[in-house]
Amino acid sequence: MPTRIAFHTFGCRLNQAESASIQNSFEADGYTVVALEDPSTDILVINTCTVTENGDVATRRLLHQVVRKNPGVRIALVGCQAQVQKEKLAELPNVRWIVGNQRKMDLVQVFKEYSDPVEAQVITPVIERVPFTLPVAPVDRSHTRANIKIQDGCDFFCSFCEIPYARGRARSRVFDDIILEARALSAAGYQEIILTGINIGTYQHDGKTFLDVIEALEQLEDLKRIRISSIEPTTIPTGIFEFMRPGRKLCRYLHVPLQSGSDDILRAMKRKYSVQEFSDFVNSAYAKVPGICIGTDVIVGFPGETDEHFLQTETFLRESPVHYFHVFSYSPRYLAKSRAFDRVVPAAIIQERSQILRDLSQCKRRLFYQSLLGTDQEVIFEGGRDNFGSGLTDNYVRIKMQTKEFLRKQSRKVRLDSIDGQVVIAKEI
Numbered sequence: 530m531p532t533r534i535a536f537h538t539f540g541c542r543l544n545q546a547e548s549a550s551i552q553n554s555f556e557a558d559g560y561t562v563v564a565l566e567d568p569s570t571d572i573l574v575i576n577t578c579t580v581t582e583n584g585d586v587a588t589r590r591l592l593h594q595v596v597r598k599n600p601g602v603r604i605a606l607v608g609c610q611a612q613v614q615k616e617k618l619a620e621l622p623n624v625r626w627i628v629g630n631q632r633k634m635d636l637v638q639v640f641k642e643y644s645d646p647v648e649a650q651v652i653t654p655v656i657e658r659v660p661f662t663l664p665v666a667p668v669d670r671s672h673t674r675a676n677i678k679i680q681d682g683c684d685f686f687c688s689f690c691e692i693p694y695a696r697g698r699a700r701s702r703v704f705d706d707i708i709l710e711a712r713a714l715s716a717a718g719y720q721e722i723i724l725t726g727i728n729i730g731t732y733q734h735d736g737k738t739f740l741d742v743i744e745a746l747e748q749l750e751d752l753k754r755i756r757i758s759s760i761e762p763t764t765i766p767t768g769i770f771e772f773m774r775p776g777r778k779l780c781r782y783l784h785v786p787l788q789s790g791s792d793d794i795l796r797a798m799k800r801k802y803s804v805q806e807f808s809d810f811v812n813s814a815y816a817k818v819p820g821i822c823i824g825t826d827v828i829v830g831f832p833g834e835t836d837e838h839f840l841q842t843e844t845f846l847r848e849s850p851v852h853y854f855h856v857f858s859y860s861p862r863y864l865a866k867s868r869a870f871d872r873v874v875p876a877a878i879i880q881e882r883s884q885i886l887r888d889l890s891q892c893k894r895r896l897f898y899q900s901l902l903g904t905d906q907e908v909i910f911e912g913g914r915d916n917f918g919s920g921l922t923d924n925y926v927r928i929k930m931q932t933k934e935f936l937r938k939q940s941r942k943v944r945l946d947s948i949d950g951q952v953v954i955a956k957e958i
Contacts, residue, residue: 531559531560531561532560532561532571532572533560533561533563533567533569533570533571533572534555534560534561534562534563534570534571534572534573534574535562535563535564535565535567535570535572535573535574536548536551536552536562536565536573536574536575536576537565537573537574537575537576537591538575538576539575539576539577539578539584539587539588540576540577540578540580540584540608540609541578541580541725541758541759542676542723542725542758543676543678543681543725543726543727543758544576544578544608545672545676545725546676546677546678546725547576547608547633547634547678548574548576549676550634550663550664550678551574551576551607551633551634551636554636554637554664555636555637558637565595568598568599569599570595570599570602571602571603572602572603572604572605572640573595573602573603573604573605574604574605574607574636575588575591575592575604575605575606575607576607576608576633577606577607577608577609577610577611578608578609578610579609579610579613579614579691579695579862579863580609580690580692580862581857581858581860581862582860582861583860584610585610585614588606588610589621592604592606592621592622592623592624593622596622596623600623602623603623603625603626604621604623604624604625604626605624605625605626605627605628605636605640606618606621606624606626606627606628607626607627607628607629607633607636608628608629608630608633608695609630609692609695609696610695611627611628611629611630611633611653612629612630612653612656612694612695612696613691613694613695613863613864614863615627615629615651615653618649619649619651624649625643625646625647625648625649625650626639626640626643626646626649626650626652627649627650627651627652627653628652628653629652629653629654629656630656630681630695630696630697631653631654631655631656631657631697632652632654634663634664639652656682656696656697656698657697657700658682658697658698658699658700659700660700660701660702660703660734661681661700661701661702661703662702662703662706663678663702663706663710672911673719673721673909673910673911673912673937673938674719674721674722674723674756674909674911674921675714675717675719675721675722675723676722676723676725676758677707677710677711677714677722677723677724677725678702678725678726679701679702679707679724679725679726679729679732679742680699680700680701680702680726680727680728680729680731680732681696681697681699681700681702681726681727682696682697682698682699682700682727682728683696683698683699683727683728684698684699684728684731685728685761685799685801686799686866687788687798687799687800688797688798688799688865688866688867688870689788689798689828689831689859689862689865689867690862690865691862691863691864691865692727694864695864696727699727699728699731701731701732701733701734702732702734703734704734704735704737704741704742704745707742707745708745708746711746711749711752712749715749715751715752716751718938719752719938720751720752720753720754720909720938720940721752721753721754721755721756721780721909722746722752722754722755722756723756723757723758724742724743724755724756724757724758725758726758728761728764729757729758729759729760729764730760730761730763730764730765730766731761731764738766739764739766740766740768740769740772743755743772743779744772746778747772747777747778747779752778753778753907753909753940754778754779754780754909754923755772755778755779755780756779756780756782756923757779757780757782757783757784758784759784759785759786759826760783760784760785761785761786761801762785762786762787762802762806762807762810763801763802765783765785765810770814770817770818773818773821780923780924780925781818781819781820781821781822781923781924782821782822782823782824782923782924782925783814783821783822783823783824784823784824784825784826785807785810785811785823785824785825786825786826787807787825787826787827787842787845787846787851787854788800788826788827788828789827789828789831789834789838789842790804790827790841790842790843790844790845790846791804791834791837791838791839791841791842792804793833793838794831794833794834794838794842797831797832797833797867797870798828798831798867799866804841804845808845808849811823811849811850811851812849812850814850815850820901820904820924821924822852822853822897822924822925822926823850823851823852824851824852824853824854824855824925825846825851825853825854825855826854826855826857827842827846827854827855827856827857827886828857828858828859829842829856829857829858829859829879829882829883829886830858830859830874830876830878830879830882830883831859831867831874832859832867832870832871832872832873832874833870833871833872833874834859834874839882842886843885843886843889846886846889846890846893847889847893851893852893852894852896852897853890853893853894853897854886854889854890854893856883856886856887856890858876858879858880858883859874859879891951894951895948895951897926898926898945898948898953899948901924901926901945901953902945902946902947902948902953903944903945903946904944904945905942905943905944905945905958906922906923906924906926906928906942906943906944906945906955907922907923907940907941907942907943908920908921908922908928908930908940908941908942908943908955909921909938909939909940910936910937910938910939910940910941911937911938912937913929913932913935913936913937916931916932916933917929917930917931917932918930918932918934918936919952920936926945926953927951927952927953928943928945928952928953928954928955929949929952929953929954929955930943930954930955930956930957931956932957941957942957942958943955943956943957943958944956944957944958
């Protein structure tokens with residue numbers, strides 16, 4: 530009887546892309562993929578995240594829940610937590626494999642080398658800094674938008690971040706391998722692909738740059754959209770806006786991490802830009818690309834953040850053309866330099882400041898939606914129920930539309946009509 534294997538992914542789009550590829554490789558090797566809730570699961574693979582403390586807690590919570598329901602399940606913890614917290618993870622119940630990022634994508638072979646361990650096997654070799662390929666196109670059947678990994682690792686070493694230790698130094702995927710996967714995903718019916726990585730703007734392979742990747746993907750006839758995931762502000766190429774013009778395929782959307790609106794805090798974070806430089810960029814994007822949606826990330830409560838520093842961040846976000854923000858409460862990471870910093874901000878203050886920014890984000894997103902009411906947009910539908918279809922515009926507006934058709938993976942021209950919470954109601958033209 531084939532081994533029954535389940536998967537669960539925490540964290541970023543890069544993890545999602547990698548999990549889809551890993552799952553496909555197990556299916557190709559004869560495993561039976563089952564749902565996480567299946568009580569007869571033989572092996573559970575958890576692709577971990579360690580960007581924040583919440584990721585660490587979530588992994589442990591899920592593991593204990595699964596073991597309570599299925600005491601015989603064997604667990605593989607892979608990815609970023611496995612790379613930097615292997616000793617702690619080895620103490621958890623039912624863990625049989627701890628596999629870091631160097632061998633995560635080769636998990637089928639790892640299982641063959643360590644076929645039936647009775648205790649946790651730690652496989653975390655040094656991460657090589659070489660161009661890479663992915664052997665299996667990650668056709669993720671649970672999503673209608675496909676993630677393509679084009680880059681991994683980071684050389685920036687921001688003081689709050691341990692990703693360079695968990696993911697290694699920056700390295701890029703072989704250019705032709707990216708295009709090969711994109712063709713396969715397009716042939717599988719995906720109309721939108723999302724470029725993912727740790728620091729994707731630094732992509733470089735055999736003279737090819739990030740813009741070369743976008744230009745090559747534009748040539749795929751059946752592909753409607755190319756979307757950029759999070760990209761560092763200092764790595765965005767100057768020619769990016771040309772690809773967002775009408776008739777081109779790059780989405781009018783950028784998610785550019787700010788982290789703080791205070792120059793003092795940015796310097797302490799070892800970020801590579803000033804608030805003014807960030808402001809100049811987002812204002813330029815807003816002016817050059819009508820209807821663009823700009824999102825950002827903010828860390829609240831970095832050591833030394835005073836009321837004045839926070840007010841600077843709040844004021845910047847309120848006044849700048851940034852339409853939503855992901856708000857993260859600062860948590861010290863095991864290998865990050867900021868772990869040793871003093872002037873720790875109390876948790877209650879972090880919580881209060883975070884809520885202020887989350888409320889502001891909701892307000893700004895609603896204002897962005899209001900600015901688009903009455904306009905015509907193209908939507909690629911992801912699904913729906915109760916006679917409503919749901920999907921996204923290229924500028925990241927979540928819409929729902931009354932319809933009796935099943936529109937998954939189909940595109941339609943719609944008119945944005947009204948707002949319902951964090952969703953826009955649309956009518957088909």
